[in-house]
Amino acid sequence: MSDRIFGVFGILLALGFAISAFAIEESFLSDAVGPKAFPLIIAAVLALSSAVIALRPDPEPHWPDFGRIAEIAAAVVVMVLYAQLLPELGFVIATALAAAFLGWRLGSGPLGALMTGIGTSVGIYVIFHLVLGLSLARGPFGF
Amino acid sequence: MDMFSNLADGFAIALTFQNLGLALLGCFLGTVMGALPGLGPSNGVAILIPLAFTLGLDATPALILLTSVYYGAMYGGRISSILLNIPGDEPAMMTCLDGYPMAKKGMAGEALSLSGVASFVGAFLATWGLILLAPQLVKIALLFGPAEYFALFALAFMTLGGVSSTNQAKSAFAAALGLGLAMVGVDTQTGVPRFTFGEVHLYDGLDFLVAIVGLFALSEVFIFLEERHGKSDAEGRSFKIGRLTPPLSMLKACTPTMLRTSLLGFLAGVLPGAGASLGSFISYSMEKRLVDKEGTFGTGDPRGVAAPEAGNNAAAGGALVPMLALGVPGSGTTAVLLAVLLALNITPGPLLFTNNPDVVWGLIAALFIANFMLLAMNIPMVGLFTRLLLIPPRVLMPIVAMVSFVGIYGISGSSFDLMVMIGFGVMGWGLRKLDVPLVPIILGTLLGNAMENNLRRAITIDDGNWLTLVDSPLSIGLWVVAITGFLLPVVVGRRVKAQMHRRRDTEGSIGD
Missing domain, CATH: 1.10.287 (Helix Hairpins)
Known part of the structure; x- marks a missing residue:
């Protein structure tokens, strides 16, 4: 179908x-x-x-149940918000929030997800901005 | 000899501190990406493209970095195949068949080191094959006019689906979708906007890098979210590696296998639409038929480990031949590499060899160097990479997503591109669920404009006569191959594909 x-x-x-x-x-x-x-x-x-x-349809693919689709939809919403809020919040805060959300939804505990988010965000900021000099979105605090 | 002086020039280019450092970095990152399930050669290279741009690299260093990643991923895929029975990327699936049984017998170290040597032999011979074959192909390609190029592009699209997809209609759909996306933007010949719907951002067309990162990297994140596959597959297992040198007798027994499968894999790589997965598959199947007299294949036969690894690494080298010589990539990863070249304003194809010999020969020399680095990295340091298998996707996938966003934002600095990328990510997820291959889409967005320009040039030269497309023996030959390549899998391909698809790592994996 x-x-x-x-x-x-x-x-x-x-x-x-x-x-x-x-x-x-x-x-x-x-x-x-x-x-x-x-x-x-x-x-x-x-x-x-x-x-x-x-x-000539192929056999039915395996579709996830409604909950998992909602999961993906939520992730898409978060990513869209991320894209829109990036210039407002600045790179570090926006990225930490988005990465923490994804980590949480993939099964990390709240603390673990927060650590993943902050670690990802700061790690990328250090490597890409401070070391490689890529210009990232600046927020109200300058990072 | 012309070839050797060219190669010497290439080594002079490759042997700078910067290029050696990039090759080393690429080899390391590539092995890591190959080893981690969920990241393969094509999405690994896709994520790193923006990195190459942010570093402000020229064409040669950028290519050295990214092809080292490509070769490295081919090495790395075997690690989780052998230790976990889960291929780290699609080309490594055949390595599970004998690699995992070997590991269960307590010979994990031997299997890892033997497959490292086999990878080296395959990649080394394939790089020589590249040197010998590419210039010959260039000589043929110089005879091509616009009509022949149009036929060649059609050939690439029609044969691409042959092996990678189970349904030719779906690969045709994917190719048309990609070509359609390439049409968005201002028409290069008459200057009228097409399919822009008044959106100014679309006048330049869709950036294919955005499409690639969205389709390949973000869709992977969605797949993991859907399955909530957040735990590492290695969790709770301990690896006993054992000795890290294959016994000489084992190497000796495997040498004929490695040589045969390198050749076979290389040929499979050169063919359009095949790529490394097919290389490892036919290498394993042929060796099984040829030398498996006692029926030991599948129970931990070392030759069953050497065959697919030599085959897939040789195919990786082979796939570079049509990409460099014709500008028509035959696999997913080489399509991504083509995107890099196009973004750097370098058009691969026969003229590349005369206009930018430094790019070609520097790249080839770097491949030799990278290959030795990989051998050194993958045998003594394999323990380090096995520990990386413990990184769970719930940590890895947020990093993948965020690096993708940073990369695209770093190139364009616009939220609009990020939105387009998310759109492509969702589309990629849906299409993967429906078993529509993604590689033809990428190839379509990359080659669409060149294909149309060649069509229009050919017909304009001949005063609007469409029959000019099938006017020369060369173009007729290309069309015959294209049509055969499209129809053959419909007739005989089902059996081969059924066998290949029995062992896939995740649903709708991207391929190589």
């Missing part, structure tokens, strides 16, 4: 891709092929392979 849904999704994706390809405005100075042809070929391959996937 997963593959059938995936295949249908692929066909829709190919359709959307083809529609946006047709919407490309062509410049009056164009080569013989133009900017639309190759994207349209790709859309065709995408649609064809999606149709085959939908018609």
Whole structure:
């Protein structure tokens, strides 16, 4: 069933891709092929392979139960927050929080997770910023 | 001899303190990454790309660092195969078959050192193969026009799925998806924006480094989160290594095996779409058929350890041949290395050998040096690496995720790229669950624009005649190989793949 849904999704994706390809405005100075042809070929391959996937599905993959999916969703939310808050909080604090969350969700105890977070953050800060001179996001405290 | 003077120049480049230091660092990190389950050659190299950029390295030192990681990972994968019966990366899966039984018999030290020697022999011979074969391939490639290049790219995509995927439709899907992603941005020939949906950040196109790190490294983090596989597999086990030198009689018995499988592995590596996993698989299968008269393979036969290790290291060297000579990588890790070269504004391919001989020969010399370093590192110091197996993923994976973020942020300094990377991470996780291979996606985003440019150039030269694509014997030959390579696995591939996929380390692993 997963593959059938995936295949249908692929066909829709190919359709959307083809529609946006047709919407490309062509410049009056164009080569013989133009900017639309190759994207349209790709859309065709995408649609064809999606149709085959939908018609001849593989055995069902092992999907995790709802709890584990929620786990991944939570991790994604934390990562998105991390990306957004990085310039506000500064590298060290944001990274320590995000790494601690991931460590906690992977099964570390609260203290262990905190240590992982701080260790990762400070370790990366020392190696990448102080030693290698990479400029990282600066927060209100300058680190 | 031209070759030897080139090689001598290469050694002059490689033998600087900086390059030797980078090779040493790369070998060490590579072995660590190979040894740790969850990190293999392709995501290991992917995570380290930003490091190479932050160090402000030129092309040659950057390549030396990253190919040392690549070779090192091939060495390191065997350690957890032998000690834990869990391959550290996909190419090392065949080493479990005889390596673990040997360790159970109390011969772990012999197995580790023998496989170290086999890795060395494989990689050493393959580096010579690279020197001999790549310039020949360059001579052929110089005959290629745009139409032939278009056919060659098509060949790379059509054969790539052959071994790495169980379903050709899914590898075709992956290739088309990657090519489609490459189309995002301003069209290079006419200057019109495509698929940008008005988002200014997308005018430059998607950065393939962002895609690679997201697909390879972050998706691994999600897989571990999903399985909550936070404990180290080595927890609660104690390793008895024993003596760290293989007896001479064992080495002697394995020498013919190592030589044969090095050759076979190298050839498997050169073929597009095969890579090191296939190299180790066919090496093991062939040796089993050839020398296993008493049926000892699978019960701890030393030759069963030497064969896949020589095979996968030789394949790693072989896979560099098409990447350097044609600019078309045949495996996941070489695709990542290609991304590095492209990001450094160096286009691999036949012109690389004439325009940047220092890059090519410096790299080759560094491979020889790295190989000796790895041999030295992997036999006496193997105890150190076995201790690293005790690092649990609940500590390792946050580090992997954060290093990925830092690397991408360090290159671009934009939160937008981080968001794109997270998107690719989620996509990579979903696609791995659905058994869609990730390597064609990467290859598509890397080669998409070059492929389109060659198509348009070829047709424009011939005044809009599409038949020009199949106009020369060379391009017809390439198309025939491409189509055969795509259809053959559908017909005969199932059996081979079923055997290969019986022993995979984790669900939907990335490959090499």
